[in-house]
Amino acid sequence: MIEYRDVSKLYSEENIALIEVNIKIKSGEFVSIVGQSGMGKSSLLKLLTLEERPTEGRVIFNGVDLNEITKKEIPIHRRRIGVIFQDFKLLPQRTAFENVSFALEVAGEKPSKIKKSVSQILDIVGLSDKFKAYPVQLSGGEQQRVAIARALVNHPEVLIADEPTGNLDVINGREIIDLLLKINELGTTIILATHDKETVNRINKRVIVMDEGRVIRDQAKGKYMI
Secondary structure, three states, X not given: OEEEEEEEEEOOOOOEEEEEEEEEEXXXXXXXXXXXXXXXXXXXXXXXXXXXXXXXXXEEEOOEEHHHOOHHHHHHHHOOEEEEOOOOOXXXXXXXXXXXXXXXXXXXXXXXXXXXXXXHHHHHOOOOOOOOOOHXXXXXXXXXXXXXHHHHOXXXXXXXXXXXXXOOOHHHHHHHHHHHHHHHHOOOEEEEEEOOXXXXXXXXXXXXXXXXXXXXXXXXOOXXXX
């Protein structure tokens, strides 16, 4: 499904983010990409969402070389990939329902489909009773659930979670990871980027370790070891 082939990313001669990375991720996998800050995790993900292009090598998504995707085609590609972040990135003047529906509105979906889809996805993330709440009225864990719902509403094939528990306490962090595992069980490929050792060890699935832009370890059922 996803393949990085001899991928390197250089922002400058002094700033080398990735060096000859080779990774294959199958459809339906749950993969944790770990390493300290600045080791290449975010750059790896940005290549997949086409926020960046590789300096060398190729990134393949469902058989398509992303180097060949034009600027006009990028929005279509990005609908196949949901992304959640550490800081939620919710629109403060919109309710939970409106934050999730926004992605469908931009895509030009009919109001009837938007209402049905958003209601279903809020139910999946456990927020069916919070659809009228604004972000300021929600806890950190609830805000992240809204962000997950927003990322899922287009039914992406892949969900990228970039440090999704970074701003949460331990209990809320565990609930978000449990939700990601549930989403994975429903068939969505999950790529989790984190430096949270406890989280990775509890998941007990595939772990890819990054260090100074290189993949130094790739284990089918691994622990966080650097």
